[in-house]
Amino acid sequence: MNSSEAKIKAAVDPQILTDLVLANRILYSLGVLDSHGHVSVRDSKHPDHFFLSRSLAPALVTADDIMAYDLDANAVEGRGRGMYSERFIHSEIYRTRADVHSVVHSHSPTVIPFSISKTALKPVFHMASFMPQAVPVFEVRDTAGMTDLLIKTRELGKALARTLGGDNVALLRGHGNVVVGPDVRYAVFRAYQTEINARLQLQARALEGPLTLIAAEESANIFGGVGIPPDRAWEMWARQVKID
Amino acid sequence: MNSSEAKIKAAVDPQILTDLVLANRILYSLGVLDSHGHVSVRDSKHPDHFFLSRSLAPALVTADDIMAYDLDANAVEGRGRGMYSERFIHSEIYRTRADVHSVVHSHSPTVIPFSISKTALKPVFHMASFMPQAVPVFEVRDTAGMTDLLIKTRELGKALARTLGGDNVALLRGHGNVVVGPDVRYAVFRAYQTEINARLQLQARALEGPLTLIAAEESANIFGGVGIPPDRAWEMWARQVKID
Amino acid sequence: MNSSEAKIKAAVDPQILTDLVLANRILYSLGVLDSHGHVSVRDSKHPDHFFLSRSLAPALVTADDIMAYDLDANAVEGRGRGMYSERFIHSEIYRTRADVHSVVHSHSPTVIPFSISKTALKPVFHMASFMPQAVPVFEVRDTAGMTDLLIKTRELGKALARTLGGDNVALLRGHGNVVVGPDVRYAVFRAYQTEINARLQLQARALEGPLTLIAAEESANIFGGVGIPPDRAWEMWARQVKID
Amino acid sequence: MNSSEAKIKAAVDPQILTDLVLANRILYSLGVLDSHGHVSVRDSKHPDHFFLSRSLAPALVTADDIMAYDLDANAVEGRGRGMYSERFIHSEIYRTRADVHSVVHSHSPTVIPFSISKTALKPVFHMASFMPQAVPVFEVRDTAGMTDLLIKTRELGKALARTLGGDNVALLRGHGNVVVGPDVRYAVFRAYQTEINARLQLQARALEGPLTLIAAEESANIFGGVGIPPDRAWEMWARQVKID
Numbered sequence: 001m002n003s004s005e006a007k008i009k010a011a012v013d014p015q016i017l018t019d020l021v022l023a024n025r026i027l028y029s030l031g032v033l034d035s036h037g038h039v040s041v042r043d044s045k046h047p048d049h050f051f052l053s054r055s056l057a058p059a060l061v062t063a064d065d066i067m068a069y070d071l072d073a074n075a076v077e078g079r080g081r082g083m084y085s086e087r088f089i090h091s092e093i094y095r096t097r098a099d100v101h102s103v104v105h106s107h108s109p110t111v112i113p114f115s116i117s118k119t120a121l122k123p124v125f126h127m128a129s130f131m132p133q134a135v136p137v138f139e140v141r142d143t144a145g146m147t148d149l150l151i152k153t154r155e156l157g158k159a160l161a162r163t164l165g166g167d168n169v170a171l172l173r174g175h176g177n178v179v180v181g182p183d184v185r186y187a188v189f190r191a192y193q194t195e196i197n198a199r200l201q202l203q204a205r206a207l208e209g210p211l212t213l214i215a216a217e218e219s220a221n222i223f224g225g226v227g228i229p230p231d232r233a234w235e236m237w238a239r240q241v242k243i244d
Numbered sequence: 245m246n247s248s249e250a251k252i253k254a255a256v257d258p259q260i261l262t263d264l265v266l267a268n269r270i271l272y273s274l275g276v277l278d279s280h281g282h283v284s285v286r287d288s289k290h291p292d293h294f295f296l297s298r299s300l301a302p303a304l305v306t307a308d309d310i311m312a313y314d315l316d317a318n319a320v321e322g323r324g325r326g327m328y329s330e331r332f333i334h335s336e337i338y339r340t341r342a343d344v345h346s347v348v349h350s351h352s353p354t355v356i357p358f359s360i361s362k363t364a365l366k367p368v369f370h371m372a373s374f375m376p377q378a379v380p381v382f383e384v385r386d387t388a389g390m391t392d393l394l395i396k397t398r399e400l401g402k403a404l405a406r407t408l409g410g411d412n413v414a415l416l417r418g419h420g421n422v423v424v425g426p427d428v429r430y431a432v433f434r435a436y437q438t439e440i441n442a443r444l445q446l447q448a449r450a451l452e453g454p455l456t457l458i459a460a461e462e463s464a465n466i467f468g469g470v471g472i473p474p475d476r477a478w479e480m481w482a483r484q485v486k487i488d
Numbered sequence: 489m490n491s492s493e494a495k496i497k498a499a500v501d502p503q504i505l506t507d508l509v510l511a512n513r514i515l516y517s518l519g520v521l522d523s524h525g526h527v528s529v530r531d532s533k534h535p536d537h538f539f540l541s542r543s544l545a546p547a548l549v550t551a552d553d554i555m556a557y558d559l560d561a562n563a564v565e566g567r568g569r570g571m572y573s574e575r576f577i578h579s580e581i582y583r584t585r586a587d588v589h590s591v592v593h594s595h596s597p598t599v600i601p602f603s604i605s606k607t608a609l610k611p612v613f614h615m616a617s618f619m620p621q622a623v624p625v626f627e628v629r630d631t632a633g634m635t636d637l638l639i640k641t642r643e644l645g646k647a648l649a650r651t652l653g654g655d656n657v658a659l660l661r662g663h664g665n666v667v668v669g670p671d672v673r674y675a676v677f678r679a680y681q682t683e684i685n686a687r688l689q690l691q692a693r694a695l696e697g698p699l700t701l702i703a704a705e706e707s708a709n710i711f712g713g714v715g716i717p718p719d720r721a722w723e724m725w726a727r728q729v730k731i732d
Numbered sequence: 733m734n735s736s737e738a739k740i741k742a743a744v745d746p747q748i749l750t751d752l753v754l755a756n757r758i759l760y761s762l763g764v765l766d767s768h769g770h771v772s773v774r775d776s777k778h779p780d781h782f783f784l785s786r787s788l789a790p791a792l793v794t795a796d797d798i799m800a801y802d803l804d805a806n807a808v809e810g811r812g813r814g815m816y817s818e819r820f821i822h823s824e825i826y827r828t829r830a831d832v833h834s835v836v837h838s839h840s841p842t843v844i845p846f847s848i849s850k851t852a853l854k855p856v857f858h859m860a861s862f863m864p865q866a867v868p869v870f871e872v873r874d875t876a877g878m879t880d881l882l883i884k885t886r887e888l889g890k891a892l893a894r895t896l897g898g899d900n901v902a903l904l905r906g907h908g909n910v911v912v913g914p915d916v917r918y919a920v921f922r923a924y925q926t927e928i929n930a931r932l933q934l935q936a937r938a939l940e941g942p943l944t945l946i947a948a949e950e951s952a953n954i955f956g957g958v959g960i961p962p963d964r965a966w967e968m969w970a971r972q973v974k975i976d
Contacts, residue, residue, distance in 0.1 A: 057477065109440065112444050116369075116457070124848055149370040149466070174457075204848055206937050212848045218881060222882075235788075236767050240791075280615075280716075304724055354691065360699045360700045392710040523965030524859070524964060595857070597932065598935065600932050602939065604945070636950065636953040636954040637954070661944055662857045
């Protein structure tokens, strides 16, 4: 494997690729990813490259399955491997958000009801302070009319990135969400807390309101607006999942 | 075992029988089937035969338990083995739907509330685009009055098949559902996504509407109306379940 | 162990005691019993005796823990072993219901909300046809005023048995339920289906009514009013739980 | 390790430290603690000391990770180990509540919706009789305005202890709860039952009221107001969790 991809992978901190494999397994074990969805990480040395598995269920991803992509979502070296049709979610967010080094796209189950309703997903507990005061929803019909809902082109990726704007989470109507972070551990932790927050907000609606949300000023105070760091959780999760 | 059944089983692609055993285990592990319910596959070479386990909990089914049936739901070779009393669900759907090669009947937990209410189960996310815009409900009382709710005769099977019509899913009031597909992997995948869709729609009702559903035009665009293919999930599930 | 209890246990069909140990493990694995709750079986040869574990979490019960009791809830041979304070639930039901050969008392989680509300638990799917059209609720305050809610005396046991009457299920307000059957397999199966029915009915309330329930005439038709038999489920459960 | 901490740990009943490690693992396995939250126990011989893990996910805590703290939340011997920033929850409750020998702080999932709503968490079943008739909620804004919600100072710890008062449970708005007990087994058992009670009360709201709660007089009758003892559950849990 003396290829371009091999050189790129050899040049990065090996911890990044290890973490990316762990991220796939962890998000599956937490129920954020099921057979579909994916997680990527930017190549910190060459920020116009990112790493993402070949088309494969996240629970099965190993280091050998990781491919390098450029910001047009082209594989650096395809070798005939299947690619996720929605890899444009990743490329277009990396293109517009220099601060983002990891992207999770999932069908996180409890965010989907919010994506099809008029109730905005909002931060209700301190672990979800990285969420905006009202999570934006990407309605693909506004961009492209009646489609198959999949983000399979650069244009759709761009439109989604515009909806995300400077936020850390956006929902995709009738589909799932995207969650971003400054590294893969943050992105994984935030994707999990987004799912938990959705469950809590949904349950709280059965109780008497008005509900007290996490205020913007409170979010700004939680680790300087970045939110609770993932380290304590990551240490546990990395021990719990097994890599074949 | 130089019998009729043995000859039929020897003649089919062995992957079909392996997949049928896996289908039983997978649907159990996903919580779609519990101790009851069953999954069948049509004999592609002799479309007037189908394969179905002897009367047994799906979690315990092995290749030896698979029996061959004709379209009257008679065992090709009974040998005194117990048969599911509701095998007429399968035979009558195969009789009227040449496009169907696999049938799942389950007590999929979250579809049952829809079967007894006035709220139709509807596709709310793209993974369930194979569902009709409103899933039909079979009310056995309309056909046969006060029964034991079980589909134990050809007539009841026919009536259920009429309710299903050309759709991929129908609910049975106070009982469960049937889900069909062009092969066993599609049928399993769809049965699972039907359960997930029911959970999402139920949760969404706690939020502010009106809800945005998957439009018919969108469904038609998702893999030509067939819906998301099962391959990525099947590869994972087949590795996760064990066959004794 | 040449004692009275040993003689009684030696005289019964050993399958009965094996099934009772399995019943404890199965009900725990299904989430019907947690650390509390208990299951008993009547001595079919001496119907004024029943078998019940010493005071112990059901998940830990072994054959050695099973004690014999008479219909006053006295141990045939106590030997200083701890006894469930609520064993009067069992003794008084056995005293008044000759048809009952097994009793489950549990804190089955989803029945408790029904026990404290004005909504009656009702059969909503065919697997729960053994339930009465409206499950009775035992309000201990009506019998004994402000107590600790525990059924620790013959009188409270008698009052509970009166509430149960000829039914197969009764709820205890703010506490749990009792489920009975003609043998331990039926009792276990019914206790599980009661929990499932409660979940389904609770979910259905989020949908548009009126809900269609299982009619009395339908229940009467399901296996002659006895309901779906437990065999298929028991065969699976018995393989899944381990006995140390 | 001939240090102050080592001497303190050597002097206490070793069962206390074993139980504290078990408590961490048990609360994780029950879903009361996830990657965050913590449980402490008072040094019964020197009631101005308490034991608490270094900053670590509860699922990973071993005996070596346990540190001794004084009532100012200072480590007796820090040795550079990370400390939970919210250890003041523990120190200030121990300072004001001589009867309390163990404190759990968790993000117990189902209590959080109550913490942000106008509906008080109330005891709905007998296992939760240790809860006050309406669980108090600590609103950190009342004490300190817009913060990061974390109890990182003596003042915030004191304010929380004031909200707890003489009760066994208090919620923290948008954050979680604290649960206390006369020993670590009671605290663990109560933390678990608090979570279960929250689930039951939330479900009951979907049914017709008014709901019948556990009356104060009933709570007073349940084991003299202390509530159901934890022994039966603890015996089971201690066998189920593994300590590396």
